[in-house]
Amino acid sequence: MSQNPTPGQPSATAPPSLDAVVIGAGFGGMYALHCLRELGLSVRVFDDAVSVGGTWSWNRYPGARVDFPGGPFYCYTFSEDLVREWDWTETQPDQPSVLAYLNFVADRLDLRRDIQLQTRVTAAQYDEAAQRWTIQTSTGDRVSAQFLLCAVGTLSAANRPDIPGLDSFAGECFHTGHWPQHKVDFAGKRVGIIGTGSSGVQAIPVIARSSAHLTVFQRTPQYAIPAGNRPLDPAFVRQIRDIWPQIRRQMVQSPFGAPFVPSTCSALDDTPQQRQALYEKHWQKGGLGIAFDTYHDILFNADANRTLADFVCAKIRRIVRDPVIAEKLMPDYLIGTKRLILDEGYYETFNRDNVSLVDLREDPIEAVTPTGVRTRGGEHPLDMLILATGYDAITGALQNLNPRGRGGLTLKEAWAERFSTYLGMAIRGFPNLFMIHGPQTPSVLFNMPLGAELEAEWIRDCIGYLREHRLGAIEPAPGVEAAWGEEVAEVASHTLFPLTDSWYTGANIPGKHRQFAVHLGGSQYFQRLSDVAARGYEGFQVEPESVAVSAQRT
């Protein structure tokens, strides 16, 4: 289609020209590259990491595993060949397996020749006259591209807590989301971990088994459900592969992108004995089904929610031998309204002699010192400190990228009060910029590889439409973002999610504005995307091709 000079060759005059730049080489960015190649576009992918894989490259902490219905459903779904060629071995694949899978896909689809790793995009600026983005990187590249695709990850901007003295700690200190490449040795060490979200809960049992002593600093007690990880039955995998198109259709049409038919029963229609039996069956099996396959109203009705919360609390009391510790571990929010956690022996870990729990609600952290953590109750000497303190989720990485749109307006300025998008895919004032798993998409509450595929395919088709109609720029029309924001808030308001402080609402980052960041419509959202496309990209405004874009295409 357009000229395809060698990218990454800085020029004193015009930067090398591409059709598209993709930022991020995780599930979304890799598939976006594949899709845009189908259109014949010249594309370059930049990623800061040392390998492809996005979140699965960064999150190398011990215990990291898929928490969604995993193998063989958490993968690229578009190609039956890929589904047949990769053998998942466990129901909840671990981080090395997912990373190996993504490397396999990068080779199988010949993606690497257009992916530049260890390269952070440091600036992106839109030129209105040229209808193009200029992108600069940490390695000195300066390229120009008509389209900018941000596949920067929903959980990639690490939250390093503002604790006095943190930088003074003299031992090893790691954030779970920026885990080092080298093997981390816990043997004989006194390890402290701050944070008990999914990352902390996955890491804690593993670290407890291999360290001299583990101190868990907990602010909010969490509900954790047994992951039930087990080897995949080859006969089951064969069966799934044989009907893959049907399985994919089922996933696309389901609320969370999983191949299960959601329950239509209310938790309040069953007797306590019936509920107990059903919850127990799912607890023994493990996985998120306990919240999603049992009753339809767990996330919609506080009384229904309480029945499951009480069941899990009773489990904690039964598992944890010391009743004082058990009470400290007792969650008190609506179950499932923070990300439901899958664990492998989390509560049991607190029965170990080498594990202690510090309840930060009654004994808050005062400072990190060179030799440990000082809480109001005293000093906790440590050799290693792990920050499992989460992320500036969904919007953080985009704001760190901080592209400059029309009139030089930065994204931080545009989103200073609230973030706004149209369909979670595009932002007014930032023409030709698309997001994958952006704010106000189903992202983290849908099967993420599948959601990324559906969004990348929509972007491919949209760019194809622009090219076909000789249009040079596209962005949301006036007013559509406000309406979209209202729709996202309206869908969320029918659920219990907004009632809890969580990273879905922005409440985990001090000073971040509160705004629900996920479209909870699941499959309805993706139907909406298709409808918008079918109506000629309804809600978007377009511009004819500029001379620069026309020249680029000839």
Ligand code: NAP
């Ligand atoms: P998170 O859920 O946000 O948990 C962060 C933890 O750090 C919370 O316990 C939080 O306490 C605590 N914390 C934060 N700042 C603190 C401070 N200044 N002092 C003390 N405690 C502090 O982060 P995460 O565990 O990394 O998980 C984030 C998301 O990533 C998950 O919800 C999940 O969607 C995804 N994830 C997925 C997997 C998987 O698929 N297997 C694994 C890991 C993560 P509060 O609750 O009181 O704020």
